[in-house]
Amino acid sequence: MDPHRVILGEADLEGHNTDWLGMVRGASKVLLKPRNTEEVSTILKYCNDRRLAVCPQGGNTGLVGGSVPVFDEIIISTSLMTEIESVDRLSGVITCQSGCVLEALDQYAAEYGLMVPLDLGAKGSCHIGGNVSTNAGGLRVLRYGSLHGSVLGVEAVLASGEIVNCLSAMKKDNTGYDLKHLFIGSEGTLGIITKIAINCPPRPQAVNLSFLGLQTFDDVLTTFREAKDKLGEILSSCEFIDSSSMQCVEENLKLKPPIEPHPFYMLIETSGSNSSHDEEKLSSFLDYALGSGIVTDGTVATEPSRMQHIWSLRERIAEALVKDGYTYKYDISLPHSEFYKMVEDMRNHLGTGVIRCCGYGHIGDGNLHLNITTQEFDKNVLNQIEPAVYEWTAKVNGSVSAEHGLGFKKRNFMHYSKSLGAINLMKQLKSLMDPNGILNPYKVLPET
Template sequence: MMIAARCTRLGIPIVKNLTRVSSTSMFKSTDLNQHYIHSSVTCFPKCELTSKRYQIERGQFSTISEEDVNFFTNLLGHHRVINDETELEGYNIDWLGMVRGASSVLLKPKTTEEVSTILAYCNKRKLAVCPQGGNTGLVGGSVPVFDEIIISTALMNKVENVDTWLGVVTCQSGCVLEALDEHVSEYGLMIPLDLGAKGSCHIGGNVSTNAGGLRLLRYGSLHGSVLGVEAVLASGEIVDCLSAMKKDNTGYDLKQLFIGSEGTLGLVTKIAINCPPRPQSVNLAFLGLETFDDVLKTYKDAKKKLGEILSSCEFIDQSSIECVEKNLKLKAPIGAHPFYMLIETSGSNGIHDEEKLNVFLEEALGAGLVTDGTVATEPSRMHHIWSIRERIAEALINDGCTYKYDISLPLPHFYKMVEDMREHLGSNILRCCGYGHIGDGNLHLNITSKEFEKDLLNLIEPTIFEWTAKVNGSISAEHGVGFKKRNYIHYSKSSGAIALMKQLKALMDPNGILNPYKVLPDN
């Protein structure tokens, strides 16, 4: 009762609802958010072609012919070969409206064998291809730069097996993340990955970009969670590394080549993923803090005092919350503060977990680290609080043009990046804000202006990458390198590492047809 009284006085209502929640509704995104992500490309005027905006020279690839279209039509049928310009528009542009290609053909295979036939043909003809999942990427990796053939995994959405003994799901790469999570929830399991775009993104795209998400702190990266991968090489050869064993120490771990390679080494067609048990008890705290030093101390205490039940630790600055409140009319559950944190616990015993969280909060309040907050255990309240965090990207787009940067930084430098960029850019911008996964050092830095400005982009880049390199951070934490960061990769990788990457690319895709102009630098 002491903690409840203390929290009430400070504006923290403790939600006394310790009944077991529905496993399928715990983290479910709203229909509105799903619709937004699917249709967001229609929110923008048609942006300039990537090839013109960035002055890119087309590679020495063949141009698709009527004979090529006939081959694909005979293989897939008319309904799975899309060449209508209007229908293709949404596949040629990213959902930020920042990069746009000019593909004239999109293919929708259903099987690995069809992908194999397509790639073997394209390789022989030297036709460049662009693999595409849900097209929710933020670095231009999932859309063409020129006229690459788009290979969509949208129809490759079968769940092939759920091993309830090992806790492993095997599925095709086109399964939507949220739908896959709901499927395994029927077996008391969960996908160890959660993203704001879960209602649209494909698991194959997640694996190909090594997506991190909200709960990497608890479950680790996909390099650990993915047990097996099936992929098709540029030659059409199928590489079967689809082991579902949690221990498979035989030879080179080839699946790791495809995790995070963004479709440049092979097209991922099937995946086996380790699925932890679905938590029976979830608590979520939304806290207000006065300084970033308080944020760091609170995170350190959370790791120590919440231990095994800590599943997520998120950071949001005031500017990000103001953007959500202004542009989406979502109201934060507490008043204005310079900084905010979301701390989630997940476990099997509701009473035990709530007691640990209450003790942690009592001590944080007593130490003056946390000044306000709210705690929820019921699904509807948790969903509302999470939606504030997950829809920041959507809110920022409503400012106009968003320049998004996903970087890893040592925690002492985490927010200094935002402050320095804000000072560096001055009145040239509408907003400079930061949020992200404080638990793994992943900052999402966002800068907005009314419309795209090349001069502003030049002010931001490469300054932001130079700053990151100076503190030994990474220019890409979880979004990948894609098109936008390929020529800045040297800020995070040595020349020797980049040379080896190029050798692997040349070995596995000698004609360079797989997702060209992505990941590797031009020179």
């Protein structure tokens, strides 16, 4: 490997040893930058033969400590694996290397009238391989589903260096076990994804975004139900923000919402191919929502700059929370009937010992982002939150990780969502595919 693709300097490794939130830090002394699958294979064979642990890393935008080393693991970065190999305009399938930045890949798809069915706040720096490895969700799961459905095939390298080619671009392939699903969401613990074939839907010709203010969370749920009924096939995203989250964005980022303050807010996006048809449906829905009183104020944006401003109110909440000090982040799936009770109960439980306890997220798919902030890390606050937040989630049959994965920070809470039998089967798969335990150790699977 070229010397300039072997990074040894402590200063050069600083950003790769620390996560985006600045809460998890490793001590790697070596970072390697392969350009292709064959180089990844060579690296893993060398490391496996010598029992050297590795940490796969894409854009390092994860929130659970999954993309940074725990100790001195060798970092394998996909940052140079950015080739887009093919685009099938008829089927809508794009095949690319795993290091493609999500936003750049989506812009490339736009040239062919397509879109990547995934949109995240970190799209300007996250890699598609990392997205697939964590089964990232994002803003439009309501419309396009998870990556388990969108990804048609993957190529991955096992710990031994063996290349597993499951890179089928067929939308129907019922030949034996569907092995690609082992790699989607396994956070690099079973193999390193090097190539992806992803199904990309046609790019919408007409996009509308409404920003709504509501008085109660029951009104939020009613509005969501009515949006599904009345907007149907053009509904592409349904997001929720509470007043505490919005206040954080206003105070810490100086962003102002386009309507007066409300206890709750919603962003409802429509995407389709006929602007007049879509605008008529959205207008009819908003007339009903405002007329019935479930929505008390709202605005509609169709201009890209105005839509971008409204989306920034939602997408930059995580950035705003970091400016409070230390953030305790929880990404959970809950039944809609219990969705906001979690925030209210945790707020009452913590009292005045925190700066804020707020909730926002993807109401369309039941994914709540619960965030608590303090001026600096406080072990007593953490002990008040954990495991209470996971016990609460388990009690209502929710999931302790909706879309961020488990990584290092959440792995020992897996049993709140998975049975002992399921956990044991996962450990058997890990032992089979990575017998020496070199792939992203100390991540995903619990210690005991």
